[in-house]
Amino acid sequence: MTLLEVRGLGKHFSGLHAVDDVDLDISAGRITAIIGPNGAGKSTLFNLLAGFYRPTSGTVRFKDRDITGMSPHRTVAHGIARTFQTTNLFEDATVLDNVLSGRVVRSHSTVFDAVLRTPRHRREERLNLDKAMAALEFTGISEYRGEIASSVPQEVQKRVSIALALATEPELLLLDEPAAGLTEEETGGFAQLIRDIVADGVTVGLVEHRMSMVMSLADHILVLDHGKEIAAGTPETVRTDPQVIEAYLGADHQEQEGAG
């Protein structure tokens, strides 16, 4: 089943075509990767899907509903969550509070509930705490819950940002370079986490330069260059595509992969 359907999507920044006429289908329950050289438009594409940018052309449909140009707080409510290329957290709050913030979109109590401390308010606070703890357990960082977010190791911070995204109960999770700056060993851990997320029923969109990770995880890959699709398909087809090798992977890539 197609969860997200992108048709003819484009985004121009004063003359620059950052994303240019892109089509993409993300199927439910699978991992779709987007790769391409620096500045190819991958992050911009994510920004368009999550509503951070308003497209200059094209449409985005999510669960058969048109969400083109919808603002982020609504796309999140519909079930799209994302992480940022540079890890972005509420730095002076604790890890748990970070993840609790992700519950806001699923909460319904108002200021008046808070001021009057209604039962609904208390019930919801309890539920939120449970869900947040569950997200921390899932990402394997519950022991850090009381620490200030900026003080925990980078790898943990990256996991926090995923837990935060998961706390919004998404159906589609867009990860922008989750493995940037990780060692090989840590990368393996992240690959496993992503598999777990998919197994849990969440569809994943992945932008990543770490080819070992992309090739082993992705069910489908879209390759962008200068905002345009230059190839699409399974890891095997993409890996051997001469255009992809020239624009992105480089000639000695095969050899390097082979050595690993």
Next chain:
Amino acid sequence: MTLFIQQLFDGLALGGVYCLAAIGLTLIFGVLRIPNLAHGTLYMLGAYVTYFFLVTVGVPYVAAIGLAAVVLAVIGVLLERVVFHPLRNAPHTHHMIAAVGAMFFFQAVAQAIWGADFRRMDSPISGSVTILGAQISWQRIVIVVTAVIVLGLLTWFIKRSIHGQTIEAIEQDRTGSSLVGISPSRVSMLTFGLAAALATVAAGLVAPINLLAPTMGDALSLKVFAIIILGGLGSLPGAIVGGFTLALAEVMTSTYVSAAAGEGIAFAVIVLVLAIRPTGLFARAVQR
């Protein structure tokens, strides 16, 4: 028509004064991200110190302005060291309040030394010329010419001289600047000194056509903020365009609409510009 020419000249002279004062403010903002609300009091002190050299000591007009600019540069540097340097990592709310504290202090100092009553300072440049039927005083012509020269030199300094570029570099990336060997501390001091000196030149030029009072900087303070907002915080060309635009708008509005409207125009301009372009006219969009 005569009235229009007259007002045009008045507007240009006022614009020159505004620019000189606003540039310092915008540089300080660019380098230190400080909305220096005490800027108007530096201008006021500049006027009084000029008065001191000119009237009390008795040196010639141009020398008096020059000496005062030096004195104020030192005061500006002290202000940076004592007040803003310790706050360099604090949020801008703290800067604002510290600036208000400094403003209180400087005003009290001026009042303690020179008293609360108005002072008058005569410049040696008197008389006027008739241009297209309008009476233009030489003092105003001097203001416009000085402003143009100073602005030209300054633009050259910032854009061409490597010392000027350090200011721009710090504006754009503090860590990057220190890694190429620029001392942010020294540049902050340089900026404050320069800003205070420029404000002094503005004050020294305008004082002869007006009066000195410890509160003379208050009204200016708000206007120069309007100007640097109009031009985009931290933008040098923005401050220049903004300064002249606002001065002309002010003069023309009060001539052809009403005096009260002229007074409010600065604030109306801020509100309008920001409502349409939330980051000012000259600011560039940043990437997320």
Next chain:
Amino acid sequence: MTTSTFSPQRLGTLLVALALLLAPLTLGGQEYVLRVLTVGATYAIAVYGMNLILGLTGQLSLAHGGFFGIGVYIVGLLTTDYDWAFWPSLLVAVVVTALGGFVSGVVALRTREEYFAIFTMAMGFIIFLVISRWESVTHAHSGVSGVKFPEGFGLLDFSEPIVMYYLVLLFLLGAAYVTHAVRRSGIGRTLVAIRTSEDLARSIGINVGLNKQLAFAASTTFAGLAGGLFAAVQGFVGPSAASIDLTFEMLMFILVGGLGTVLGPVVGTFIVLFLFEFFQDFEAYRFLVLGPIIVALVIFAPRGIVGYLNAFVGKLRSRGTGAGTGSGGPPEHRSSDTATDVKETL
């Protein structure tokens, strides 16, 4: 440490509340001090408004004095020129400042940080100009005299200064409680999230625009309410009640007290006001002393008095219970720290 539910914060709140309740009794008919207290309490209500927008969302609104002035003038003019009763006038003041905040927030909140501060400064100044120049309606500099006292209920006669004091105090406690409740709830978390990173807040589904607008409206409402009460306390009001100086005074109160804290506004307001009164004897020279004191306060006590006490208590507590991890409690005191402790040598 024992396992009692003893909380220093709760104790502190109790002490402050008690001190305010009992203060008039210890004055022995000193109406001047009572006046300073009452006026201080009205300011403190407005400062709680500022705390909501600045302490929780990080936006510095310099239009605050202006909205206070709108409250002042609505109550002032309605109860005199239009002969309304006090309570409906106050209601109008609250509604108008709430709506005014919400509507102007649409435009104001498009701007960020310094731009927002300066935008609102201009807004505040325009409000001041309108009040001080719109002669036919506001009487400009002549001001408004004979503002009505609130109509009493039964035995309560609000023309008695002490009764008026308790009325204002009641509103003040309400303001403090609302702040407390908001901070503790998801709404508080939402606002703090916005303060820390708007992009991230957006990415987790927070409607940043609407929430900021609501916070802004809430803050202006507090200002309007405070202004309305102020008008009744003073009896006579002039345009200085809407001036930008007032905004900066309020900002000073909140910084001295402690930004984002529940007790900060009230503690800061009273301390600074009494400092001001104390230094009155120095006449014009008082700013030679007050100026440096203000500067020293923000340099050496950037978190404010309550901020420090909280941090101190926090430290004691984490020492008492061993590791600070896993407490899982709400962000109560962590999020109140606005001072960045970056120790870079730049």
Next chain:
Amino acid sequence: GGGGSGSDTIVIGYSGPLSGGAAAYGKNIQDGLQLAIDELNNQGVTVDGEQYRVELRSLDDQYAPDAAATNAQRLAEQDDAAVVFIPHAGGIQAAQELNSSRTEFLLGAYSSDPKIVEQGNELTMMIPPSFESYAEPFVDKLTRNGESRLGLLGTASEYGQEWTKLVTQEWKSRGGQVLSDNSIDYGTVSDFAGPVSRTLAENPDVIFLGGPSQPTAVIIEEARRQGYEGSFLLMDQAKFEEMEEFTDPKNLNDAIGVKPVRNYDDPGTEDLLDAYAEKVTKKRPVTSEVALNYQSAAIVVAAMEQAGSIDDPTAIREAIPDAIGEVGEQFHVSGFPTEITDAGHLRNQDLEAAYRTPDGEYEYLPIEQPDE
């Protein structure tokens, strides 16, 4: 009672602008009061058989009404001041809210705004002549040669606006033409040339202007520089003697305004001028702000002596009519009041204004004051 005010001290309270834009004005009044108090102490003050020293206690209100009211209450309660002087209409009105209901004190109101005695406050003593007195004779004088066009260039303060309205009415009632209103805020405008040229562009015969003396002088100078040769109608806030210090006195020719203090030949005038030069400054002239408050401080203390009370504001107020005649001659400096109206206005029947002729001479003209 607060510190220092022992039983042998009479505290006179004063709340005025001692810092900020109007500080010079506030300081003038403070000086006038202080000089009077020094002189009174010199002579000795005896109330109800007991010797007292008089002391001035000043607080700064920066011209803000609410601060003035708080200060007044503090002075009355903490310092036991039975009389508090306030020199601005807003502060006066705020204090009137207070002394009519909460804290009793006699209000020494230095403001020529007639509103302050129209409120019917029983504890107010209005010190200067009402500005309403001036409009008619001023206009009268300046329309003698058929002048018909009036330019408006007053200060934008409340007070300036009231004046502008009054003069406008008066001018129109004689069929004259009132040109556009170019009122500006004298304190914040950084270049007066614009407003002046705008006013001159309409070819006025007479220009109404005035605010603090110094900027007024600068505006007059600018107008003359731009070639204006008509007359000036000056509101009472601007003083000839101060303006002469700020601009070539020639520029002030053909202008009408209040009479300079130094031109009075009252018994105490010379002494006050000397005392001011000696104790305050030689650089500035004595203005009516100094002189009128000098007189009224003496009246208040005389009223205490008359009433035999230093702390009953009502009794002191009631004793003023009698006290006026008892004040020593040395306190008669610039048209000493001859009466206090029931509404509380100190008045001199023989009030005069001054016209500076095109030759730079002063002529005096009698001012008729409206009934209250």
Next chain:
Amino acid sequence: MLTVRGLSAGYDAVDVLHAVDVTARAGELTVVLGANGSGKTTMFRTISGILRPSAGSVEFDGTRLSGLPADGIVKAGLAHCPEGRHLFAKMPVEKNLLLGGYVRRRNRRRVHELLAHVYELFPVLHDKRHHPAGTLSGGQQQMVAIARALMSDPSLLILDEPSMGLAPLVTAQVLDAVAQINRDGIGVLLAEQNAQAALRIAHHGYVLAEGRVVLSGTATDLLDDPEVREAYLGV
């Protein structure tokens, strides 16, 4: 030669670097490996004076660097190309480079020689010299950052994860350039996640873990070390 002895540093009074000893020999390429958050960046920032050490010393060619401000350290011949690049985004590429030569500003000829040299090393920068640095692609920006550091005519260049976030092709290009710089006689201290590629061009290496040096040796030794192979080479 750079000698780091017993260096400790951190944030908020909490050390994240504990008594580290590291030596970078003149003209050699020394690589620092370590997991995320192991303290590489902290060490580099402390060496280049952005961060103040809480203990220990840094010596460079016999002069003591610890205690000098960042600008003094650049003058001493040590250039730091930081994590996150810290370019002057709105200035044209060439101005970025010229500012890189700020400490050599008195010797104009040398600055222009250096400029010609970095353009030779990164020809694409010459094409883009009038473009604002912020508009360049990630890899090109990284090149600007490296070139800017070279403009101070350093004898030691500190590079903090130059390949971070770069596409595989560009990563290879950047590391080639680093090797070239080192061949030109400039010492390099490099932190790099791409351990294999880094060790291939390095002479010596250190491994950091939780702020301590846990392993050091020649590049070939480290390439053969089983622990390194598992944790950093993904074998």
